Amino acid sequence: MFGKVLAVRTVRLIATLFAVSLLTFLLVEQLPGDPILAILPPGGLDDLENIERIRKELRLDDPVLTRYFRWVGNALQGDLGKSYITDQQVSDAIKDRIPVTMELALLATLIAAVLAIPIGALSAYREGGYFDRAMSAFTTAALSIPGFLAGIFFIWLFTLKFNWLPSTGWNRITDKGLLANLQTAILPAAALALAPLAVNARLIRADMIGTLKEDYILSAKAKGLRDRYILMRHALRPSSLTAITVFALQLGGLIGGTVVIETVFALPGLGTRLISGIYQRDVMMIQGITLFIATVYVVVNALVDLLYAALDPRIRRQ
Amino acid sequence: MRRLFHRFGTAFLAMPLVVKVAVLWLIFIVVAAIYSRLDRLFGQALPLQDPFYQPFLFGEARPVEGPSSAHYLGTDVLSRDNLARLLHGGWVSLIVAATVVSFGLVFGGFIGAFVGYTRGKVETVTMAALDVILAFPPLVLLLALVAVYKVRNLTMIALVFGVLGIPTYVRIARASTLGVAGREFVQAAEAIGTKRTTILFREIIPNIMPALFAYALINAGYVIVIEGTLSYLGLSVQIPEPTWGNMINEGRRDIRQTILPIFWPGLFLTTSVVSLNLVGDWLQQRVAVRSSAL
Numbered sequence: 308m309f310g311k312v313l314a315v316r317t318v319r320l321i322a323t324l325f326a327v328s329l330l331t332f333l334l335v336e337q338l339p340g341d342p343i344l345a346i347l348p349p350g351g352l353d354d355l356e357n358i359e360r361i362r363k364e365l366r367l368d369d370p371v372l373t374r375y376f377r378w379v380g381n382a383l384q385g386d387l388g389k390s391y392i393t394d395q396q397v398s399d400a401i402k403d404r405i406p407v408t409m410e411l412a413l414l415a416t417l418i419a420a421v422l423a424i425p426i427g428a429l430s431a432y433r434e435g436g437y438f439d440r441a442m443s444a445f446t447t448a449a450l451s452i453p454g455f456l457a458g459i460f461f462i463w464l465f466t467l468k469f470n471w472l473p474s475t476g477w478n479r480i481t482d483k484g485l486l487a488n489l490q491t492a493i494l495p496a497a498a499l500a501l502a503p504l505a506v507n508a509r510l511i512r513a514d515m516i517g518t519l520k521e522d523y524i525l526s527a528k529a530k531g532l533r534d535r536y537i538l539m540r541h542a543l544r545p546s547s548l549t550a551i552t553v554f555a556l557q558l559g560g561l562i563g564g565t566v567v568i569e570t571v572f573a574l575p576g577l578g579t580r581l582i583s584g585i586y587q588r589d590v591m592m593i594q595g596i597t598l599f600i601a602t603v604y605v606v607v608n609a610l611v612d613l614l615y616a617a618l619d620p621r622i623r624r625q
Numbered sequence: 626m627r628r629l630f631h632r633f634g635t636a637f638l639a640m641p642l643v644v645k646v647a648v649l650w651l652i653f654i655v656v657a658a659i660y661s662r663l664d665r666l667f668g669q670a671l672p673l674q675d676p677f678y679q680p681f682l683f684g685e686a687r688p689v690e691g692p693s694s695a696h697y698l699g700t701d702v703l704s705r706d707n708l709a710r711l712l713h714g715g716w717v718s719l720i721v722a723a724t725v726v727s728f729g730l731v732f733g734g735f736i737g738a739f740v741g742y743t744r745g746k747v748e749t750v751t752m753a754a755l756d757v758i759l760a761f762p763p764l765v766l767l768l769a770l771v772a773v774y775k776v777r778n779l780t781m782i783a784l785v786f787g788v789l790g791i792p793t794y795v796r797i798a799r800a801s802t803l804g805v806a807g808r809e810f811v812q813a814a815e816a817i818g819t820k821r822t823t824i825l826f827r828e829i830i831p832n833i834m835p836a837l838f839a840y841a842l843i844n845a846g847y848v849i850v851i852e853g854t855l856s857y858l859g860l861s862v863q864i865p866e867p868t869w870g871n872m873i874n875e876g877r878r879d880i881r882q883t884i885l886p887i888f889w890p891g892l893f894l895t896t897s898v899v900s901l902n903l904v905g906d907w908l909q910q911r912v913a914v915r916s917s918a919l
Binding site: 326462467570582 | 891
């Protein structure tokens with residue numbers, strides 16, 4: 308039963324990845340301006356023989372589809388080509404930058420999950436009370452503030468006003484240790500965490516309001532157990548399953564969301580490399596990083612889908 | 626027209642206070658944005674400053690002034706008037722959001738209703754194609770697309786946003802259509818031999834519009850955020866043309882001198898998105914109640 312679901316989903320995943328890679332390739336292929344112009348030194352345009360030689364070398368004259376299949380074939384072997392501008396291997400650039408992006412996304416997911424549980428649980432505990440209403444206002448605001456604006460606000464507050472934390476830059480764990488690393492990571496991660504935090508808190512609240520109406524909660528109260536104990540032990544447990552799946556789902560979205568946050572804090576992540584690639588019209592870099600981010604996003608979403616199916620038999624039957 | 630005003634009035638009175646404030650705030654922002662554009666149209670005849678004018682170059686003002694009677698919201702490091710730039714920036718957000726919403730309602734609504742009602746192979750192919758576009762993280766696809774175009778003026782940006790916004794509207798329109806198509810009044814119309822085109826336009830589309838419209842309001846808020854983000858990255862409408870996002874970007878650089886050029890667009894950006902979400906949520910709840918009561 309589950310094996311069949313797995314097979315269908317895998318085929319669909321491969322088809323989606325194929326289409327996504329084709330779209331990425333064709334999109335960036337439309338970039339105005341011959342890539343040759345970016346490679347040649349100033350004044351190199353007069354040397355027609357040289358231009359021909361480079362064209363041959365990079366095989367830019369092949370038909371579009373031939374080049375697409377060559378690109379994808381190489382990509383499957385981990386080779387995304389070489390930047391025409393900086394001569395760097397795209398896969399090296401990704402390997403170099405991905406730890407920063409991954410750490411940000413994971414840290415943000417962690418912050419969002421850890422803070423959302425008490426906020427959601429306490430809101431549900433006294434539905435419509437002061438805390439609930441205050442938190443409802445907070446989640447509405449958190450969902451509406453663009454991430455980059457929250458980032459700038461944090462910089463203004465914690466760097467310019469209080470001078471507690473550095474505003475930009477990144478300390479690698481391997482160089483400076485965990486504490487120095489967290490000093491540079493905490494502000495961007497917090498800015499990134501705002502939106503998923505609000506979503507999680509709302510979700511847990513809604514879920515717990517339902518759970519708190521169950522009979523076994525009433526019987527726990529009748530037994531004379533303390534409210535806090537009931538809330539954390541009896542009510543939170545059944546709600547945590549949904550929460551965990553949603554946390555996983557957010558990880559995919561966060562990988563796209565780090566792009567702008569990295570720029571705000573000038574962090575050496577994948578997003579800033581993509582943006583600088585766009586400024587430099589670095590075709591290979593844009594194609595490679597877009598394909599990479601889209602692939603991660605698609606795969607994470609497919610895994611979450613599968614997780615849902617594994618947990619909830621109703622979805623399996625569809 | 627009078628009936629329309631009357632209906633709007635009744636709906637407005639039924640709103641909770643917060644939603645009323647949100648609606649008034651949105652109306653204010655739209656009017657202010659249009660006002661700024663009228664001002665440019667009439668060669669700055671209306672009382673609003675020129676958003677590009679840098680009076681400090683002519684010894685008329687110093688850069689970075691606080692709020693005063695000459696500049697209600699202060700000036701930036703180039704001594705440009707914050708108020709004028711704020712309102713002109715609002716126009717960009719307004720146009721992009723309005724384009725996405727109208728493209729979504731018109732094209733997305735029609736395509737979704739069409740494939741949802743006719744079903745068959747056309748539906749399968751359309752939905753599969755849209756799934757590919759929706760498989761991308763939205764901002765990343767947008768970045769790749771915007772990187773393609775050298776021209777980044779308002780028309781171009783609005784068009785790119787408008788086209789990319791269509792897929793979600795198609796999905797929602799199709800899902801609502803699937804719900805509507807099986808209902809009694811559609812069956813009745815089919816039974817008396819009404820043409821399928823007529824059913825599509827007379828029965829299906831009017832019935833899916835409320836749900837689509839409620840989504841459109843929330844989507845407009847999302848679009849404003851994404852446009853702001855793209856502007857912030859310098860990849861939307863180009864400077865010196867002010868947008869809320871590129872004002873914040875320029876202000877980020879000068880944050881040590883003055884916070885005002887970040888504060889105002891940030892405030893307008895956030896409050897307009899909050900307002901759109903509040904009104905959208907309110908409408909969505911009403912739509913849900915109404916359709917479940919049927």
